Amino acid sequence: MTWQKIQAIDNLIDGETGTVRKDWGGRLPIALAFPNTYYLGMSSLAVHSLYRLWNARDDIVCERVFTGLGASARPGSEPGVALSLESASPLDYFPILAVTLTYEMDYFNLVALLRAANIPACAAERDETHPLIVAGGPAITANPEPLAPLLDAIVIGEVEPIFQQLTDALGAAAEGREAALDTLAGIPGVYLPHRPDPAGSGPVARLWLVDLDCEPTHSAILTPNTEFAAMGLIEIARGCGRGCRFCLAGYGYRPPRERSAGSILAQARALLERTDRLGLVSAAVSDHSQIDELAVDLRRLGARLSVSSLRVDPLSLPLLRALAESGTRTLTIAPEAGSERLRGVINKTVTEDDVLRAVEQAVGHGFGQLKLYFMLGLPSEEQEDVEAMVALARECANRFPGQTTVNVTPFVPKAGTPFQRVAQTPARVVKRRLDYVDNQLRRQGVVVKGESPAWAEIQGTLARGDRRVAEALLTVKRLTPSSWKEALRKVGLSPAELLGARHDDDPLPWDVVASGVRAGYLAREARRAGDGRTTPPCPPEDCTACGVC
Numbered sequence: 001m002t003w004q005k006i007q008a009i010d011n012l013i014d015g016e017t018g019t020v021r022k023d024w025g026g027r028l029p030i031a032l033a034f035p036n037t038y039y040l041g042m043s044s045l046a047v048h049s050l051y052r053l054w055n056a057r058d059d060i061v062c063e064r065v066f067t068g069l070g071a072s073a074r075p076g077s078e079p080g081v082a083l084s085l086e087s088a089s090p091l092d093y094f095p096i097l098a099v100t101l102t103y104e105m106d107y108f109n110l111v112a113l114l115r116a117a118n119i120p121a122c123a124a125e126r127d128e129t130h131p132l133i134v135a136g137g138p139a140i141t142a143n144p145e146p147l148a149p150l151l152d153a154i155v156i157g158e159v160e161p162i163f164q165q166l167t168d169a170l171g172a173a174a175e176g177r178e179a180a181l182d183t184l185a186g187i188p189g190v191y192l193p194h195r196p197d198p199a200g201s202g203p204v205a206r207l208w209l210v211d212l213d214c215e216p217t218h219s220a221i222l223t224p225n226t227e228f229a230a231m232g233l234i235e236i237a238r239g240c241g242r243g244c245r246f247c248l249a250g251y252g253y254r255p256p257r258e259r260s261a262g263s264i265l266a267q268a269r270a271l272l273e274r275t276d277r278l279g280l281v282s283a284a285v286s287d288h289s290q291i292d293e294l295a296v297d298l299r300r301l302g303a304r305l306s307v308s309s310l311r312v313d314p315l316s317l318p319l320l321r322a323l324a325e326s327g328t329r330t331l332t333i334a335p336e337a338g339s340e341r342l343r344g345v346i347n348k349t350v351t352e353d354d355v356l357r358a359v360e361q362a363v364g365h366g367f368g369q370l371k372l373y374f375m376l377g378l379p380s381e382e383q384e385d386v387e388a389m390v391a392l393a394r395e396c397a398n399r400f401p402g403q404t405t406v407n408v409t410p411f412v413p414k415a416g417t418p419f420q421r422v423a424q425t426p427a428r429v430v431k432r433r434l435d436y437v438d439n440q441l442r443r444q445g446v447v448v449k450g451e452s453p454a455w456a457e458i459q460g461t462l463a464r465g466d467r468r469v470a471e472a473l474l475t476v477k478r479l480t481p482s483s484w485k486e487a488l489r490k491v492g493l494s495p496a497e498l499l500g501a502r503h504d505d506d507p508l509p510w511d512v513v514a515s516g517v518r519a520g521y522l523a524r525e526a527r528r529a530g531d532g533r534t535t536p537p538c539p540p541e542d543c544t545a546c547g548v549c
Contacts, residue, residue, distance in 0.1 A: 338389025
């Protein structure tokens, strides 16, 4: 019932601070959609940043849309709500639907959302009565092709460099879809999948913001109904120079950039007027060049700090101390692989001594829970590497008196990384190894949480697929691993083809994107991985190795 949905929305809004409600008169309405639950979407700084930037303009009214209001939802299930939060307006009332896509599995949710709103999913079937659909985000920047038939325009990379220009162009939607597309065609970084490239200019170059200080990024709305309940999030850096070969963030957000301490502290002071809980966000929080000073200064301001995870090479003791003083009970470390050999393959230079030293520091600072993140199915992984994972987790648990939890994620090769051409390890192999880890560690009281290898295969087909994947997205009804394989076969795609190795000279669907990282550099890193050789982190300046700078 619509009234029940509206009541559920009102209950969420009542718990928020920072919500913006505007009269639509004389303004361009933009629906900002995160195709997942409110609980997850309100943990996304992309949602907060776009919401704040659009509503800062008097000529724009931006309202949020999610595919569910609870804490979890099965991918592809019918959304519990297809209305905007701020005014409970149906999606087809908006001339613009802006979608931010962080996870490939949300592609199913986007299709479900459009269907629930009675908007044709295929761009070719939409006319002047339907919203213009523009999308962006890390997943679709890496490989836009699996969703290209569904979208009118795609922003490749970071939106801030073209934000005002893009927004002005969207205003042309009032004059019709073609007028808006004509204007969007002249903006750098905007990919129009249904228009030929008349100038023959080649791939669309990824956008990235040179000076992060010119665009502060922090929580716009505080809510208790999210993973980071009533916590103000601040992005302190973007990208990562470590060069882990599996990492989309490390390659898709090059070069690594950080905000100045002054900018971070100014944002913190503003957020501290609303909450004393602050979360520092970046791919590698403890890699910030001033993290020790920031941790001390933020505590002096009265902030209770949280971070997603800590690097342990080296471990920032002032940050660790600040987290303990803030009441943080869980320390999270990501060794990623169990053996030194396999960490060398993926260019994760953390040693076993680094991990164990961090565990001992956690004990000394009174942390009550330890979380370790690993991947299974990495390139060249053997049973010996899995056994080394178990041995490392056991040694950590032996030294840590509190609860130790091991989170295991199946490795999924991502476009634009050195592993973009490797085969994904079959789900049955990953499942067998995951069962081994669980059986071995459970005896010691270690909790093992593993993501489904079968669902990871679905993610793999989305991450490296082409436009035919969109046909399968529209075909599948009730999503399961078996129904997805059948949907792929119906459109002439073999799961083995999408998940298998790609030859060095094979064209790739994501060649339509120029990430800035040279193909030769990615190939070199893949060769170094095969040899087990590591590559030093990005230097802070004057480096031309990968091509981005």
